[in-house]
Amino acid sequence: NAGVTQTPKFQVLKTGQSMTLQCAQDMNHNSMYWYRQDPGMGLRLIYYSASEGTTDKGEVPNGYNVSRLNKREFSLRLESAAPSQTSVYFCASSPKDRGLHQPQHFGDGTRLSIL
Amino acid sequence: GQSLEQPSEVTAVEGAIVQINCTYQTSGFYGLSWYQQHDGGAPTFLSYNGLDGLEETGRFSSFLSRSDSYGYLLLQELQMKDSASYFCAVNTGFQKLVFGTGTRLLVSP
Numbered sequence: 257n258a259g260v261t262q263t264p265k266f267q268v269l270k271t272g273q274s275m276t277l278q279c280a281q282d283m284n285h286n287s288m289y290w291y292r293q294d295p296g297m298g299l300r301l302i303y304y305s306a307s308e309g310t311t312d313k314g315e316v317p318n319g320y321n322v323s324r325l326n327k328r329e330f331s332l333r334l335e336s337a338a339p340s341q342t343s344v345y346f347c348a349s350s351p352k353d354r355g356l357h358q359p360q361h362f363g364d365g366t367r368l369s370i371l
Numbered sequence: 372g373q374s375l376e377q378p379s380e381v382t383a384v385e386g387a388i389v390q391i392n393c394t395y396q397t398s399g400f401y402g403l404s405w406y407q408q409h410d411g412g413a414p415t416f417l418s419y420n421g422l423d424g425l426e427e428t429g430r431f432s433s434f435l436s437r438s439d440s441y442g443y444l445l446l447q448e449l450q451m452k453d454s455a456s457y458f459c460a461v462n463t464g465f466q467k468l469v470f471g472t473g474t475r476l477l478v479s480p
């Protein structure tokens with residue numbers, strides 16, 4: 257099993273360009289998440305999707321949009337990239353949206369630089 | 372606001388025991404998790420506490436005191452491969468995690 261797959265792994269954009277980060281999981285998980293991680297920082301939740309067809313904002317949603325295309329895929333879009341969005345982006349999934357404990361499984365990340 | 376406090380760095384030698392503390396202040400609490408992240412890698416789940424007390428998983432143990440808003444991760448018999456960053460994370464509801472800023476553990480021979 258591949259787990260959580262993110263594409264691309266690296267990307268350089270110019271300010272104002274748009275881009276979609278792709279994420280797919282093959283574990284039949286219901287919930288999916290997008291985080292960003294800045295140097296020396298923890299992960300901050302951008303958006304999450306508790307189930308297919310639903311999405312909701314996390315801590316830092318401004319400047320981003322998401323689409324839960326189907327159960328497997330959850331994409332993150334930057335409509336007009338800004339240097340402040342330079343970061344490492346992680347996608348994660350977990351089995352359910354409720355319950356006492358559902359560990360999240362992370363992809364390898366997309367390293368995004370905006371010039 | 373939401374905040375999780377962890378030491379920024381801890382150093383130890385191989386074979387030793389190290390404790391990484393985490394204090395939290397969040398709106399909503401449904402458990403404390405710990406994740407490990409090697410440089411350039413993805414976070415991986417280590418341990419979870421939903422109730423007060425100690426959870427043991429091999430060389431790693433985690434403790435929670437909800438009344439003190441405090442938890443810790445205990446790593447025993449340290450190995451070089453344990454050099455990594457360790458993050459505590461609070462589930463604030465619907466599996467939404469708020470992460471601490473991480474503790475960098477350096478294990479020396």
